[in-house]
Amino acid sequence: MYRKLGVCFALLLTSFSAFAAAGPMNLTTSAVGIAAVVIFAAAYILVMLEEKVHLRKSKPVLVAAGLIWILIAWYYQSNDVPGVTEEAFRHTLLEFAELMLFLLVAMTYINALEERRLFDGLRAWMVEKGFSYKQLFWLSGVIAFFVSPIADNLTTALLLCAVIMKVAQEDKKFIAVSCVNIVVAANAGGAFSPFGDITTLMVWQAGVVNFTEFFALFIPAAVSYAIPAFLMSLAIPNRKPSSLIEHVELKRGALRILTLFLLTIATAVLLKTWLHLPPVVGMMMGLGYLQFFGYFLRMTLPGSLARKKAMAGRQGDQEKLARLGGVVPFDVFSRVSRAEWDTLLFFYGVVMCVGGLGFMGYLSIMSNFLYLEWNPTAANIVLGIVSAVIDNIPVMFAVLTMEPDMSHGQWLLITLTAGIGGSLLSIGSAAGVALMGQARGAYTFSSHLKWAPVIAIGYGAGVIAHLYINKSLF
Numbered sequence: 001m002y003r004k005l006g007v008c009f010a011l012l013l014t015s016f017s018a019f020a021a022a023g024p025m026n027l028t029t030s031a032v033g034i035a036a037v038v039i040f041a042a043a044y045i046l047v048m049l050e051e052k053v054h055l056r057k058s059k060p061v062l063v064a065a066g067l068i069w070i071l072i073a074w075y076y077q078s079n080d081v082p083g084v085t086e087e088a089f090r091h092t093l094l095e096f097a098e099l100m101l102f103l104l105v106a107m108t109y110i111n112a113l114e115e116r117r118l119f120d121g122l123r124a125w126m127v128e129k130g131f132s133y134k135q136l137f138w139l140s141g142v143i144a145f146f147v148s149p150i151a152d153n154l155t156t157a158l159l160l161c162a163v164i165m166k167v168a169q170e171d172k173k174f175i176a177v178s179c180v181n182i183v184v185a186a187n188a189g190g191a192f193s194p195f196g197d198i199t200t201l202m203v204w205q206a207g208v209v210n211f212t213e214f215f216a217l218f219i220p221a222a223v224s225y226a227i228p229a230f231l232m233s234l235a236i237p238n239r240k241p242s243s244l245i246e247h248v249e250l251k252r253g254a255l256r257i258l259t260l261f262l263l264t265i266a267t268a269v270l271l272k273t274w275l276h277l278p279p280v281v282g283m284m285m286g287l288g289y290l291q292f293f294g295y296f297l298r299m300t301l302p303g304s305l306a307r308k309k310a311m312a313g314r315q316g317d318q319e320k321l322a323r324l325g326g327v328v329p330f331d332v333f334s335r336v337s338r339a340e341w342d343t344l345l346f347f348y349g350v351v352m353c354v355g356g357l358g359f360m361g362y363l364s365i366m367s368n369f370l371y372l373e374w375n376p377t378a379a380n381i382v383l384g385i386v387s388a389v390i391d392n393i394p395v396m397f398a399v400l401t402m403e404p405d406m407s408h409g410q411w412l413l414i415t416l417t418a419g420i421g422g423s424l425l426s427i428g429s430a431a432g433v434a435l436m437g438q439a440r441g442a443y444t445f446s447s448h449l450k451w452a453p454v455i456a457i458g459y460g461a462g463v464i465a466h467l468y469i470n471k472s473l474f
Contacts, residue, residue: 024088025076027360032075036068036360040353044390047346048427057433058342061349068356092355096348098205098280099198102268103344105283106195108336109261110155112290115330116254123163124248132240133168134233137178140164141229144185145222149193150265153186154340157431160186161438167241172442177232179443180451183432184423184458188225191419192217194279195265198347198430199396199418204272205279206400208411211269216470217416224420224462228454252304253297253330260289287332294332343430350394358401367402376410381463384417388428392418409466409473416466423455 027033043064047057073085113119131139140160148156164178190196192214194204203209264286268279357363370379387395396418406414422429426436426448435443467474 024084024359024361025079025081027072027075028362028365030075032071033360033362036071036357037362039064039067040357043349043353044394047391048389050433056342058345058349061346061353065349065352065356068353072356072359088355088359089352092352092359095355096351098278099202099351100344100347102201102205102280102283103198103347104336105264105287106152107340108287108332109257109264109290110151111336112257112330112332113254113261116251116257117248118250118254118258119159120248121250121254123159123166126163127166130240131167132238133174134236134238136164136167136241137174137181137233137236138229140178141181141185141225144182145189145225148186148189149196150262152195153190153197154343154430154434156189157182157186157435158438161435161443165439165442169241171241174236175439175442176444176447177235177451179435179439180448180455181229181232183426183429183435183448184228184420184455185225186431187423187429188221188420188462191221191224191416197392197419199392200415202393202396202400203411203415208400209408209415211273213408213412214415216473217412217466219469220416220462220466221420223465224416224423224458226458227461228451228458231454231457232451253293256293257290260286260293264289291332294330297330347393350391351397354394354397354401358398363398363402366398367404371402371404371406376404376406377413377467380410380414380417383414384421384459384463385424387418387421388424392422392429407474409470412470412473413463413466416462417459420459420462424452424459425449 027036043060046053046055046060049055050057069085069089072088076082076085126136126139140163144153144156144160147159151159160182161179164175164182168174168178187197190200192200194200194211194214200214204211204214264283267285268282271277271282272279354363370376370383383395383399384392396414399414422432426432426443426445432448436445
C-alpha cells in the first residue's frame with residue numbers, strides 16, 4: 001500500500017514538474033534572449049532608414065520575426081519542452097490575423113472609393129475654389145482631422161498632400177509646412193476613433209476601450225492639433241495661388257460604395273457592442289456587401305453604357321463617347337490586390353517580433369518598471385514620445401501584451417499619446433513616412449523637425465486637456 005502511494009506521489013510530482021517546465025521560461029538574461037533583442041534592434045534600424053536605403057519596411061521585420069521564433073523554438077527543443085513554442089506562436093498569430101483581415105477590408109473600400117474617383121472629386125473641388133494659402137492650410141488640416149477617423153490617417157494624408165501639391169505646385173516652403181500640418185491633423189484625428197489608426201484599432205479589438213469611449217479623446221486630440229496649427233499658420237503668406245480648373249466626373253456607384261463602407265463600419269460596431277463578436281466579423285460581412293454591389297455593377301454595366309452613349313451621341317460629345325468606350329467592369333478583387341501589403345506585412349513582422357520578445361520575458365520586465373516602479377501617467381506620456389522614434393505599432397502592441405493594471409483614463413491616455421506622439425517626427429507615423437515619399441524634396445525629415453517644438457507644445461496641451469477633462473476616469 002505504501003509502495004502504491006509512493007508511486008502515485010512520484011507520478012504526481014513528475015506531472016507537476018512537467019507542467020511547470022511547459023510554461024514560458026525567462027530568457028531575458030540568456031544568450032538566446034540577447035540575440036533576439038539585437039536582431040529586433042537591427043531590423044528596426046533598417047525600418048527607420050527606409051527612405052535612405054530604399055528598402056521596404058516589411059522586409060527586415062519579416063526576417064527578424066522568423067529568426068526570433070526560431071531561436072525560441074530551438075531553445076525549448078534543446079530543453080525537451082516541445083509544443084509550448086507552437087502554441088505561443090499560434091496565439092500571437094491569431095491576434096494579428098483578426099487585425100489584418102479588418103485592415104484588409106478597410107483598405108479595399110478605400111481603394112474602391114479611389115478607383116471610383118471620389119477622392120479626385122474632393123481634390124478638384126478644393127482646387128477650383130481658389131482658396132488663399134492660409135485658407136487652404138486650415139481647410140486641408142481640418143478636413144484631415146475629421147476624415148482620418150473614418151478613412152484612416154495614412155489615406156487622408158496622401159489625399160490632402162496631393163491637393164496641396166496640385167495647388168501650390170513649385171512653392172516648396174508652403175508644401176513643407178502644409179504637409180507638417182496635415183500629418184499632425186491626421187494623426188490627431190485618428191486618435192479618437194477605432195478606424196483612425198492601427199493602434200486605436202488594436203485597443204478596440206482588444207476590448208480595452210469601447211467604441212463610444214474613444215470620443216472622450218475628441219477635445220484633447222483637437223487641442224493637440226489646433227495649437228501647433230495656429231502657430232504654424234503665422235508663417236503662411238496671405239496670398240492666393242494661381243487658380244486651376246479641373247473637372248472630375250465620379251464613376252458610377254461611388255456614393256453608394258461610400259454608403260456601404262459606412263454600413264460596414266456600423267455592422268462591425270453593432271456586432272461588437274451587442275453580441276460581443278470580434279469587429280472583424282462585421283468587416284468581412286462588409287466585404288460581402290461590396291462583392292454583391294460589384295456584381296450588380298457588372299451586370300448592369302451594358303445597359304448603363306448604352307444609355308450614356310446614346311445621350312452623348314445626341315449631344316455630340318465625342319470626348320465622352322471615347323471615355324465611355326474605355327470603361328471596364330468594377331472588380332472587387334483588383335481592389336483587394338491594391339491594399340497596402342507592405343504595411344500589412346510590416347504589421348505582421350512587428351506583432352510577431354514583439355510577441356516573441358514578450359514570450360521571452362522582456363515585456364514583463366518593462367511592465368514592472370514602467371507601471372509598478374514608475375508612475376503610469378509618466379510612463380504613458382514617455383511611451384507616446386518614444387513612438388515618434390520607433391513607431392506607435394510596436395509600442396501599443398507591447399503595452400497591450402503587458403496588460404498593466406491601469407484605470408480607464410490611463411488606457412485612453414496611452415491611446416492618445418501613441419496617436420499624437422508620432423507627429424513629433426516625420427518618421428513617427430505612417431502618414432509622415434508616406435508624405436516624405438509623395439512630396440519628395442519639399443517635405444523632409446529636417447523640414448518637419450523644424451516644427452517639432454511647436455508640435456511638442458500641442459502634445460503637452462493635449463495630454464493636459466485629457467488629464468483635466470477626463471479626470472473622473474482615472
